[in-house]
Amino acid sequence: MASDVAIIGAGIVGCASAYFLAQHGMSVTVLDRSGIGAGASGRNNGLVEHTYDALTTALYEENVALLGEFLGAAMPGEPVGAMLLVEDEATARELAAHYGSFPELAPAVLDPQQALAEEPLLAGDMWGCLLHTGYPISPLTATETVAEHARAAGVRFLLGEAADLAALRRTHGEVVVAAGTGTGPALDGLIDAGAVTPLWGVIVLVELTRHPRHALIEGTLTRGLLAGAIDDVAPFTLLDSPSWLAVGSTLLAGEEPRGEDWGPRLLDRGPRFVPSLAQARVRSTLVCARPKSFDNRPLLGRVPGQEHLWIASGHGGRGLSLGLASGRLLADAISAGDERLIPEPLSSARLEHPGGRADRP
Numbered sequence: 264m265a266s267d268v269a270i271i272g273a274g275i276v277g278c279a280s281a282y283f284l285a286q287h288g289m290s291v292t293v294l295d296r297s298g299i300g301a302g303a304s305g306r307n308n309g310l311v312e313h314t315y316d317a318l319t320t321a322l323y324e325e326n327v328a329l330l331g332e333f334l335g336a337a338m339p340g341e342p343v344g345a346m347l348l349v350e351d352e353a354t355a356r357e358l359a360a361h362y363g364s365f366p367e368l369a370p371a372v373l374d375p376q377q378a379l380a381e382e383p384l385l386a387g388d389m390w391g392c393l394l395h396t397g398y399p400i401s402p403l404t405a406t407e408t409v410a411e412h413a414r415a416a417g418v419r420f421l422l423g424e425a426a427d428l429a430a431l432r433r434t435h436g437e438v439v440v441a442a443g444t445g446t447g448p449a450l451d452g453l454i455d456a457g458a459v460t461p462l463w464g465v466i467v468l469v470e471l472t473r474h475p476r477h478a479l480i481e482g483t484l485t486r487g488l489l490a491g492a493i494d495d496v497a498p499f500t501l502l503d504s505p506s507w508l509a510v511g512s513t514l515l516a517g518e519e520p521r522g523e524d525w526g527p528r529l530l531d532r533g534p535r536f537v538p539s540l541a542q543a544r545v546r547s548t549l550v551c552a553r554p555k556s557f558d559n560r561p562l563l564g565r566v567p568g569q570e571h572l573w574i575a576s577g578h579g580g581r582g583l584s585l586g587l588a589s590g591r592l593l594a595d596a597i598s599a600g601d602e603r604l605i606p607e608p609l610s611s612a613r614l615e616h617p618g619g620r621a622d623r624p
């Protein structure tokens with residue numbers, strides 16, 4: 264047998280799963296058709312952000328702690344704060360009441376003067392709701408760092424060729440599919456086609472003389488995220504990570520969108536929130552897909568009805584915010600041969616129940 268476990272996908276989820284499996288003394292090979300962090304893990308907005316979902320909050324908190332251990336000083340000690348921007352007081356108060364169900368977020372309503380004092384780049388008439396979350400990191404560095412730890416723990420990486428699932432199942436003890444948006448195709452009919460689908464993000468990388476202090480997010484967007492795709496809208500975010508300063512991203516389902524179409528739409532809306540964006544120098548536009556599960560929570564565990572085959576995918580817009588802790592959870596379950604170690608809201612057993620397929624509210 265080639266190794267105890269083969270993992271398809273060297274994104275943050277595959278690399279973390281590999282590291283924790285090796286910690287359990289298992290031999291592990293990670294295969295990726297491109298390279299480490301070549302998918303969404305190396306090209307996202309780099310914000311480690313609360314999930315605003317009670318069923319994944321503990322996973323997020325564990326993930327923040329793990330990132331601190333892996334990244335050291337490259338993981339900020341404190342969140343920069345996510346400032347949700349809205350046009351009026353009533354909506355700001357409504358958001359604060361909504362996020363008040365997570366006391367750790369300490370939501371604070373800011374009138375336009377207070378918002379401007381907190382964030383001098385803002386238009387002078389925006390209301391804000393400030394949440395205690397948001398750790399900006401470089402997503403590619405984070406993925407590479409986890410991969411380096413995995414390598415040091417004995418994990419083997421085979422990069423540059425597509426994985427052959429059937430061959431891997433014949434030659435390895437267990438196989439994990441952590442292939443991001445490639446998970447459905449890699450599993451080739453073994454899960455429903457709608458179980459993990461691409462949610463497309465277009466982002467525009469810009470240069471500004473002054474950078475924002477906080478993660479700036481159009482207020483209604485965080486609620487939209489829980490519902491999944493937002494079609495035909497270019498929602499505003501301005502996120503500053505060690506990798507880049509990015510406007511956007513979109514949350515589009517369906518076919519791959521064109522950067523040339525969506526980049527200008529994102530830039531058109533930006534100055535309403537941050538006037539200096541009208542003069543920003545545009546570096547480039549990136550298009551990349553999030554692996555979204557049918558109910559917007561990770562899918563971790565055995566592929567239903569299949570022996571020795573596991574799935575670790577569906578992290579949507581929160582892979583950087585949950586991926587390490589997901590890898591730890593999956594590795595515990597695989598090494599113990601006990602999928603009951605995975606809490607029900609995250610378990611791949613959800614794939615068995617058609618009733619569980621509706622998007623949650």
Ligand SMILES: Cc1cc2nc3c(=O)[nH]c(=O)nc-3n(C[C@H](O)[C@H](O)[C@H](O)COP(=O)(O)OP(=O)(O)OC[C@H]3O[C@@H](n4cnc5c(N)ncnc54)[C@H](O)[C@@H]3O)c2cc1C
Nearest residue numbers: 272274276296302303304308310426443445464582583584
């Ligand atoms: C624009 C954008 C912004 C985002 N911003 C944030 C953010 O700020 N914070 C946050 O927490 N999350 C964010 N995300 C989400 C996050 O990037 C993803 O949830 C996360 O990267 C998913 O990790 P993964 O390991 O599951 O998949 P991926 O990183 O996509 O890795 C999958 C890997 O599998 C490989 N692969 C696929 N098929 C095969 C095959 N058949 N054979 C071999 N290899 C294969 C691919 O090459 C790829 O390297 C964002 C995503 C996007 C698109």
